[in-house]
Amino acid sequence: MRTFSVPERLGGFGALVALAATAWPAVTAGTWSLPCPLRTLTGIPCPACGLTTAAIAIVRGDLAGAFHANPLIFGLAAVTAATGPLVVLRAAGALKPPRPWSSPRRRQAGWIAGLLATASWLFQLHRLHTGPQL
């Protein structure tokens, strides 16, 4: 088996998240979700805050609820949805196998991820009323 590329790995992780988000409410019945260590200790949310809630909302089809909890979930959902066909097409030979990104492209992706995390953090600080009201 070939080594999967980073987007494919993220897509695989997204599929696991979707499975867990479908199964989780069935076993817990309540609204309990993973406690955030940073928020528990300091009261400050982190950029990933609300992702458990958002994942459960999105698999239920509650898109507004998912957006309200953490819009980043739509990015993960898009990567996850694209990964299945991508892996199949690559396995069938219809698409070329993935190639490692060049160093500048990696750096660019790092910057984009950093900016997204910052934007998400501002969103969470605003949502949970711990920062300046935007």
Add this chain to the structure above:
Amino acid sequence: MTYPPSHSPYPTPGAYAPAVPSYASWIQRVGAYLVDALCVLPFSLLAAVLGQDTDLATGLVTYNAMFYVFTLIGVVVFGYNRWFQAGKTGQSWGRKALGLKLVGTGTGQPIGAGKAFLRDLAHVIDGIICYIGYLFPLWDAKRQTLADKIVNTVVTR
């Protein structure tokens, strides 16, 4: 990372072929950790079942000696497995089952019990940022968590 040779008309099979050493994937590492956790689970269950009572007067949970005994046994088993044995050989029971090895980045050798303990301690950093540190092997070039980066380790297969 190896790129396919530019003169080849076809993509080289395994263009993403892992360079030496080959790092363990995220899911393999999750699997190894789950096996390690399963080894301790019986003691946690015994501590929870035999070690807890309910105070009839207040309704609060109380802990008896069995709780501390089984919790301690669990910690000892966990420590032997993940710090002593994994530090000495690079393999906890979980990593052995999955064929993985924890080694120093530069040396390629097992890291010793002390450093293996520090590495598990450093996992706090992975957890405190909403567990994102545990996801780093999904995209990191050396498939390292933040704890791996702090103590200079990699998990190979």
